[in-house]
Amino acid sequence: MFAERLLAVLSGERPVHWMLGRTVGPAYEQLVQLAAATPFGGRGGGRAGVRPVVLSCRVQSVPGGLEAFASVATGDRVRAMAFRLEPGADRRWRCAAVELDDLPPRVPAQSRGPWE
Template identity: 65%
Template sequence: MTSTRSTTRPAGRHDQRRPPSPHRGARPGPHHWFAQRLLAVLSGQRPVHSLLGHTVGPAYEQLVTLTAPAGPFRDHLRPVLRHCGRFHPGPGVIEAFARIATGDRVTAMAFRLEQGPDLRWRCAAVEVAGPRT
């Protein structure tokens, strides 16, 4: 009797190892958390004041402007965060970028996080750029 077993190994491979995953076991950084929250605010899923304590300087005013009824993610399709990366220009600073897909349209979002004396990360600037229609 032959056993049929579901496997994800390539044919001819007999060991149990898996290829290394760049994300396995990695804890997402603060830039991922902020990217998700910014996207929820910019798409109208969360109110802009939900980020009031997480912003410094002109960032909150930038968010208010970007969340206008004709904002960058205010159409009928739900935007999805496709990729989020970061750059550390110095200690306590993260400059992050994200690709957001809305249907077949891709939009870029950039934001700057600064770590305060209380070690909390706060958004200091936000920019959104995408295809012009």
């Protein structure tokens, strides 16, 4: 369900403020920047008139939360979206980070492996 919510914002179907209260830390500002480019809709990644759809979503428990990976169909293309959820004091899950397939990872240069 959370993947569908993120996709609605990143496709331009819903405004980014729809995620207020469902994000934590710098994730909201990250979504503001990502949503401005509508990476899963219109000029940003999907074909005009084709609504992107979550094909599958896998979730893994990690220390401090959950990490999820969703495959998203945008017309004839399949794309990737990953996000991290952390529990709030009210026991509701909140998005702490989002990564898309066409964005470079935000890893400091000193911690990159020999393959980069």
